[in-house]
Amino acid sequence: MLGKPTRKPAARNQVASDGNANGPAGAIRRRNVEKILKAAESVFAKKGFAGASTAEIARKAGVPKANLHYYFRTKQELYASVLDAILEVWLDALDQEIQPEADPATALSNYIARKMAASQRSPEPSRLWAIEVIGGGRHVQPFLRNRLRRLVKEKTTVIEGWIAAGKLKPVNPTHLLFMIWAMTQTYADFAAQIAAVLDKKSLDDAVFATGSETIRSLILNGLGARQKIRL
Amino acid sequence: MLGKPTRKPAARNQVASDGNANGPAGAIRRRNVEKILKAAESVFAKKGFAGASTAEIARKAGVPKANLHYYFRTKQELYASVLDAILEVWLDALDQEIQPEADPATALSNYIARKMAASQRSPEPSRLWAIEVIGGGRHVQPFLRNRLRRLVKEKTTVIEGWIAAGKLKPVNPTHLLFMIWAMTQTYADFAAQIAAVLDKKSLDDAVFATGSETIRSLILNGLGARQKIRL
């Protein structure tokens, strides 16, 4: 999926048939891999690839460092695995909400709501993603240039259809997506700054509600999308 | 300015009177400090504080590592100095463009244009800023909670005045600023992603022009700000 995630087998010793993703077989492995991935996500999201140490990740995961290296041979491989898990989620919301037959105002509203919910519920993937891209995105370049690009092209066609149908004011649909990503993810990536400006310790529900509403109103008014009033 | 930038003197050996910011005295020092700061900004912006090595910064600056440590005793101190230089620029545009007597459409347009120009001309400060805030913003917390918060409060009052005068649709002015920052800075921070999606090697003038126009139209239409047509 990524550049060169797992050169050889995923770990030094691997269950013969990796296929059974559930069931009792490999339960220990799965549990530990999950613990490590979660810890890694958090540490990478805070310090980036270079700044994170496998020792810290292992400590956070509650396993000895040697055990971490039993499941993930190198830091690179661990990093790639973490990114890989994030990428899937990334595309999901976009793909599901932006559909030709949908009402633009509703679709955009829903998409914004989902992205905001993600920023609130689990900001760390967004932060790790940001750090990776800021650093040049070497590890995700293939993903960006293939899957993401393809999906964006598909979705911009949908948006162009909406514009052609007179449902939206003319806008560059690709940049429109950039803007939605930027606005929604800023509540995850820049949470520290937002909290500081608002004189809060952390972002609460009210902040996310106001944020959602602000984005929605800018986008929908900005595009002249008439919202169907529903009770 | 920052948390604890320069505990003692700025460097081990300092010119007696640090006041003369120009003139031939201390010319060597100034030249070298500048070289190092520039290199540091670039490396920190790519790898964050933990990931950057003083050796790499020194190499990039073209000085031996020991020389770097002559001007900046610790990596911390160097990092603080780099951030310090960035902070000043950060506030400038906001302060200058958002003024009570200004026409809202023009003021917002100009502000967006300046932020976009900054993202294009020198993306690295924006990236370093982002990495720092994503990491929790420990080093800039005092700045965020004091100077930035104060300025934001002042400027949101201006925007509220515009709204009260019926020049803008109602909007949460603080979040409006968050949105403008997010949208304009995404062209610096996420340049790699944008370039990949657009199938370009790097962002050219056209991309920034389209981006500016997209932001402007979303904000101005979104807020119902009537633009005075000028020739």
Place this chain on the structure above:
DNA sequence: GATTTTCTTGACCAAATGGTCAAGTCTGGA
């Protein structure tokens, strides 16, 4: 219950890291 496979972990290593130091060179003023 025996045997094979997976998992666990303390001890270890080479490389890289931030930072120091002392011995030098350069520069500007008296």
Place this chain on the structure above:
DNA sequence: TCCAGACTTGACCATTTGGTCAAGAAAATC
């Protein structure tokens, strides 16, 4: 010309880093 202070730099050091290893514990398989 001399000299004090500013600057330069190779060599060095303690610590941290990613990663290995071997010996054993625990599970799974038969």
